[in-house]
């Protein structure tokens with residue numbers, strides 16, 4: 001079962017309890033205690049049997065809102081959907097995207113000759129996805145990036161390209177979320 005998306009409405013002005021700070025610590029402890037006792041009760045009456053996911057043998061089905069690392073959408077012919085406009089590169093707060101545009105046979109269209117993302121600097125914020133006018137870069141469900149060296153963290157275009165079909169859930173989510 002996919003996880004539940006909870007939308008948090010943040011108030012711009014803090015109330016007196018939030019400004020005093022200490023009461024909110026007790027509110028937080030109250031939330032933790034409530035969840036703890038709810039789970040404990042579920043365990044006692046036999047409704048909740050497991051509390052731990054045995055990763056990597058067992059995996060959760062993440063919610064559609066989940067953001068793994070960014071990937072590039074590939075067209076049916078395997079070429080990137082990206083038109084090398086550079087908006088994602090501009091929007092990226094960590095400057096981890098490098099694009100070198102190239103020309104196609106069509107004098108108007110462009111495609112990236114180089115599209116690199118340094119995943120060691122990427123913070124999975126999704127701003128590149130939000131900035132892209134073509135739905136050509138989207139957040140995947142992949143998060144397994146652990147390595148002992150920095151070199152393999154530099155993803156080139158061939159490492160980033162994914163079939164559009166495999167990204168359907170995320171693309172559906174962003175269309176709804178960004179009102180496209």
Ligand code: SF4
Nearest residue numbers: 092122123125126128
């Ligand atoms: S997810 Fe954020 S940090 Fe990562 S490439 Fe996109 S804009 Fe940059």
Ligand code: SF4
Nearest residue numbers: 082083085086088132
């Ligand atoms: S914003 Fe989209 S179309 Fe523009 S360079 Fe980035 S991925 Fe390509």
